[in-house]
Amino acid sequence: MSNQLVMYEEELAQISNICDVLQRDSNAKAVLVIDKNGQAIAQSGEVEQLDVTSLSSLTAGNVAATGGIAQLLAEKEFAGQFHEGEKTNVHISIVGARVILLVLFDERSSLGLVRLRVRKAAVELTHVLEVLVKKSESGNQPSVFAEITDDDIDNLFND
Amino acid sequence: MSFINYSSREINCKIVYYGPGLCGKTTNLQYIYNKTNPEAKGKMISLATETDRTLFFDFLPLSLGEIRGFKTRFHLYTVPGQVFYDASRKLILKGVDGVVFVGDSQLERMEANIESLDNLRTNLQEQGYDLDKLPYVVQFNKRDLPNSAPMEELLEVLNPTKVPHYEAVATKGVGVFDTLKAVAKLVLTELRKAG
Numbered sequence: 642m643s644n645q646l647v648m649y650e651e652e653l654a655q656i657s658n659i660c661d662v663l664q665r666d667s668n669a670k671a672v673l674v675i676d677k678n679g680q681a682i683a684q685s686g687e688v689e690q691l692d693v694t695s696l697s698s699l700t701a702g703n704v705a706a707t708g709g710i711a712q713l714l715a716e717k718e719f720a721g722q723f724h725e726g727e728k729t730n731v732h733i734s735i736v737g738a739r740v741i742l743l744v745l746f747d748e749r750s751s752l753g754l755v756r757l758r759v760r761k762a763a764v765e766l767t768h769v770l771e772v773l774v775k776k777s778e779s780g781n782q783p784s785v786f787a788e789i790t791d792d793d794i795d796n797l798f799n800d
Numbered sequence: 801m802s803f804i805n806y807s808s809r810e811i812n813c814k815i816v817y818y819g820p821g822l823c824g825k826t827t828n829l830q831y832i833y834n835k836t837n838p839e840a841k842g843k844m845i846s847l848a849t850e851t852d853r854t855l856f857f858d859f860l861p862l863s864l865g866e867i868r869g870f871k872t873r874f875h876l877y878t879v880p881g882q883v884f885y886d887a888s889r890k891l892i893l894k895g896v897d898g899v900v901f902v903g904d905s906q907l908e909r910m911e912a913n914i915e916s917l918d919n920l921r922t923n924l925q926e927q928g929y930d931l932d933k934l935p936y937v938v939q940f941n942k943r944d945l946p947n948s949a950p951m952e953e954l955l956e957v958l959n960p961t962k963v964p965h966y967e968a969v970a971t972k973g974v975g976v977f978d979t980l981k982a983v984a985k986l987v988l989t990e991l992r993k994a995g
Contacts, residue, residue, distance in 0.1 A: 645801055645802050645803075645804065645994060646801055646802075646803045646804070647803075647804045647805075647806065648803070648804065648805040648806060648807055649806050649807065650806060650807040653805070653807040653808075654807075676803055677894075677895070678801055678803070678814060678894060678895030679814075679859075679875065679895075680803040680812045680875070682803075682805075692842070692843055694842045694843075694861045695842060695843050695845055695859070695861075698845065698859045698861070698875065699845065699859075702847075702856060702857060702859075702891070702892075705891040705892075705894060706856070706888070706891060708891075709887055709888075709890075709891055786804075786991050786992050786994070787992065788868070789867060789868060789988070789991075789992045791989075793867050793868060794867070794985055794988045794989065794992075795985075796865075796867075797864050797865045797866075797867060797872065797984075797988075798864075798981045798984075798985070
């Protein structure tokens with residue numbers, strides 16, 4: 642199975658830190674980093690009230706659909722999206738062609754500020770992702786999965 | 801593409817239910833949703849038209865328990881079955897870890913089944929996948945209908961590679977969990993090989 646995304650403690654801490662800084666500096670309600678396939682990777686801010694799993698899946702679907710439109714129009718991709726709500730606004734951007742950065746913000750912030758801070762965070766995030774990809778491809782990291790037995794798998798399904 | 805998070809000790813995998821329009825893909829997910837403990841599932845999302853036909857996808861996050869201290873989470877997706885939603889189907893196949901092909905057993909849906917299966921193979925190829933190398937099972941749904949085709953015929957046409965197959969009546973739940981378990985097992989087994 643190629644293209645497996647593996648997340649390690651060190652990189653996750655760095656990504657979470659980037660989220661925290663972005664959320665604080667942009668006065669955002671919440672910041673989420675989502676894998677392009679819809680898996681939530683990291684989040685920061687007021688996320689207790691959010692259904693992060695659903696939000697991640699729908700955002701990834703949205704980005705995939707927008708990417709499909711870009712292809713039809715012979716564009717490489719639309720790097721950013723903005724949805725304006727009555728109370729909450731959504732800023733979506735693709736980072737390093739691999740992950741989605743989602744920023745939820747309200748009247749405490751502005752689109753200009755969010756854009757500015759996202760740009761800075763995206764550079765840092767790209768760097769961490771590059772390191773992560775190299776690390777996972779090097780295959781030097783220990784894997785627990787090689788040790789999984791048929792019984793382990795069967796036990797999951799014993800009702 | 802499975803997502804393994806060593807930090808939160810989670811394995812996330814994506815399973816896609818594929819098949820012709822009205823074959824019962826959404827019904828499979830609805831049954832799983834209705835019969836799963838609240839703590840093991842997230843919200844089921846259906847992006848559907850006003851007439852309840854799937855427009856983009858259905859999504860159901862499911863936790864199956866732990867393996868060696870890792871929580872296993874499966875994200876179940878369906879594709880829109882209607883022919884003209886092909887662009888959407890391609891998008892949903894991105895990053896897939898396992899596929900369920902839901903065939904409609906009714907004789908008059910044979911053509912639609914064949915077309916959908918060909919479409920699955922083609923769309924996977926476009927994404928760089930080979931159906932024969934992916935965790936893949938076939939479900940023959942609507943076995944209770946009087947106009948359903950004989951199993952031998954269905955198997956010959958829709959399961960030439962002889963992957964695991966299940967007879968189902970998704971509205972009543974028959975075969976639904978068998979199908980899910982089978983594909984989930986294959987996905988985890990594949991993960992072990994990659995590990």
